[in-house]
Amino acid sequence: MNEHLAPVTYLRDARRAGTSTEGDVRRDGLREHPSARRTSSPPVEQAVGATARGDDGDDARSDERTGKRASNVSMHQLARRGMSRWELEQVLAKREIDPAIAEAELDRLESVGLLDDAALAVTLVYTQHTRKGLGRTAIAQELKRRHIDPDIIEDALAEIADDDELERATELAVKRIGQMSSYDDDTVKRRLNGFLARKGYSSGVVRQAMDAAFASRGKRGVRFQ
Structure with a gap:
């Protein structure tokens, strides 16, 4: 009695026909399940990701360049003369340095002692009083101007003792009155008063x-009320 056998579908035939029931057939003859296939990112997503990474890198490099520029400008200015924080901030703003980067640079300079308003104030008090002969009022105005x-x-003004201020004012008055020997006392009084007042003395x-000063000129007994 003849047995009827089911028709055989060879793997290569199934591969050609695309009729696999469990997945694709690999070259070695084994079937591969669809879930095992690897997928790649769509080209658009790859492009967007690359662009985003590139933008971040450009921004970082730009900030680094700006930071170096802010540092160079600051060091150049401080090498020329002492500056308050406000003054240096104005310089960086005029150079169009980003405010956030400028702020960071100012903080850095303060942290290392290259920018110190307290030390600057004491220095200015000394130079303005000793070298220029200014009184407390004029010095205070100069410091306020520098914010x-x-x-x-x-x-800083407490560094000037009362006796020191009077001594400096007297030196200026004696020198000045020696230049006005041809004027009468009233004229000398008016001019000398205005001169010392402009110097910032009370x-x-x-x-x-x-x-x-009048005593040094031989006019003892003359007092001004």
């Missing part, structure tokens, strides 16, 4: 300095 904190100004210091 130094009022508390710092007050502490009215009390001005009166004492003028008394000493």
Whole structure:
């Protein structure tokens, strides 16, 4: 009795026909399940990702260049003369340095002691008083012009003792009165008073300095009320 056998479908035939029931047939004759196939990112997504990474890198390099420029500008300015934080901030703003980067550079300079409003104030008090002969009022105005904190100004001005201020004012008055020997006393008084007042001395210091100046000229007994 003849047995009827089911028709055989060879693997290569199934591969050609695309009729695999469990998945594709690999070259070695084994079937591969569809879930095992690897997928790649769509070209558009790859392009977007690459662009985003490139933008971040460009931004980082740009910030680094700006930071170096801010540092170079700052060091150049501080090498020329002492500056307050506000003054240097204005310079960086004029150079169109990004405010956030400028702020970071100012903080860095303060942290290493290259930018110090308190030290600058003391230096200015000394130079303005000793070399230029300015009184407390004029010095305070100069420090305010440079936007130094009022508390710092007050502490710096305390470096000038009352006796030192009177002594400096008297030196200026004596020198000045020696240049006005041809004028009468009233004219000398008016001009000397205006000169010392412009130097920033208080009215009390001005009166004492003028008394000493007239005394040095042989006009003892003359006092100004």
